[in-house]
Amino acid sequence: MSGMLSFPRFRRLSTSVAMALAAAALALAAPAAAQEMRGHGGPVRALAVAPDGRLALSGSFDSSAILWDIEQGLAVTVLRGHDSSVNAVAALPDGRFATAGEDGRILLWRIGRAEPEARPVTHEAPVAALALSPDGQRLASASWDGTVRLAPLSGGAARVATTQRGPLNAVGFAPDGRSIVTGGHDGALRFVPLDGGTDRVVELGLPVNALAVAADGEIAAGLADGRVVVLSGTGQQRGEIRAAETPIVAVGLSPDGKRIAAAGIRGSVAIIDRATLAVERVLVGPGLPVWSLAFRPGTEELLTGGGDRLVRRWLASTGEHIGAVIMAKPSEALARLADHPGAEVFRACAACHTLDPDGGNRAGPTLHGVIGRRIGTAPGYDYSPALRGMDIVWTKETIARLFEIGPMAYTPGTKMPEQRVTDPEDLKDLVDFIAKATGAE
Structure with missing residues (x-):
């Protein structure tokens, strides 16, 4: 699971632009330091750094945390x-760590123990985000079941803080700890008093995939169209910035509050000056999705986690990558069919799915040979039980239907992020491209 994403109609990029991005990645400096952190068997979905800056915790689609x-x-x-993807992690002030997963569970861990110390919360659907209260005493969890639950970290029962319509992707505490702000697929930010007062709703019009709350209460929200919207603690919009061409999936604030980092699903991270809302620089890595990020306290470092299964270190102040940038092998099918009108539409799908015979599974199963394959049968992929029990064979018609009405309606219980292709021409091009690229035609 990658949060509830929504993909608008994509602008076609020229080959020269793509080559320029690749050249920029290769030109990054590589100062001597520890190399990338390698160990996960799937994309790195979540990151958190301990308050002292020495330790980091990563959560992955491979169901583990490291x-x-x-x-x-x-x-x-x-x-x-x-039991499945670890979607959110948090570093607690007492030295413990929290993990939250697609299985709806939240687990608390203490260093040196192989088993979780506590299981304070269980949601009825995947957990997408965690937030720690300013006093470090409570943990908020946002879930696709539409609820935010508050768990006291000293022990005791969790309570439901709010129930919203539709899946929630993001949550944060106000600086005084007396209210929370939530964002989700319905395209609204909700300011929820924890004393039982009336919610304040700010409509943003597109799914909110991530948010971060500054010490002064200002909120940075990452939207499905690549924008970062900045609002006051009472909901007044101060401005917005186009940070990417495709959905923002992670947002973070530097320890000094001066910078916003926004990660796009196409594999770049925009570093934004918070005062002016101008992009200072763009970190371009291996061209794979950047699913997660976290600033390192006491330094100018930013850690990112991506679809290449690595945790990378960057100097946010200069854009330098710490350690060598290793470029991912480009998709042969995408290169061969680069001029096909459906290729650019598919690039959002490439975040989770491969096309080539040797591409293997990512967050989603490989699409090689998908035409004619029964749902839930790609070798080596851990499907949700709901999909394994469905009687669907993938054809051009069934794939078109999936994107026409969305995965939640067509394949309920799926791990796939909610997304639709609403433009008929784009939908036709996408389905034709998948058929050609995966060997069906």
């Missing part, structure tokens, strides 16, 4: 307690 020594670039321990 605790890292950042300077050494070494795994301290692997935490296994979830």
Whole structure:
């Protein structure tokens, strides 16, 4: 699961633009330091850094979380307690860590223990985000079941803080801890008092995939069309910035509050000056999705986690990558059919699916040979039980129907993010491209 994403009609990019992005990635400086943190078997969905800046925790689509020594670039321990993707993680002020998963569970871990110390919350659907209260005493969890639940970290029962219409992707506390703000697929930010007062709703018009709350209460919200919208703690919009051409999937604030980092699903991270709302620089890595990010306290470093299964380190102040940038192997099918009108539409799907015979599974199963294949049968992929029980064979017609009405309606219970292709021409081009690229035609 990658949060509830929504993909608008995509602008076609020229080959020269793509080559320029690749050249920029290769030109990045590589100062001597620990290399990328390697160990996950799937995309890195979530990141958090401990308050002292020494340790980081990553969560992955591979259902594990890894605790890292950042300077050494070494795994301290692997935490296994979830049945599926680890979608959110948090570093707690008492030295513990929290993980939340697609299985709806939240687990608390203490360093040196192989089993979770506590299981304070269970949601009825995947958990998409976690937030720690300013006093460090409560953990908020936002879920696709439409609820935010508050768990006291000292023990005791969790309570439902709010129930909203539709899946929730993001949650944050106000600086005084007396209210929370939520964002989800319905395209609204909701300011929810925790004392039982009336919610304040700010309509943004598009799904909110991520948000971050500054110490002064200002909110940065990442939207499905690539914009970052900045609002006051009472909901007045101060401005917006186009940070990417495709959905923003992660947002973070630097420890000093001066910079916003916004990660796009196409594999870049925009570093935004918060005062002026201008893009200072864009970090361009291997061209794969950047699913997660976290600033490192006490430094100018930003950690990112991506579809290449790595945790990378950057200097946010200069854009330098710490360690060598390793470029991902380009898709042969995408290169061969680069001029096909459906190729650009498919690039959003490439975040989770491969096309080539040797591409393997990512967050979603490989699409090679998908035409004529029964749903839930791609070798080596861990499907949700709901899909394994469905009687659907993938054809051009069934694939078109999936994107016409959306995965939640066509394949309820799927791990696939909610997304539709509403333009008939784009839908026709996408289906034709998939058929040609996966060997069906």
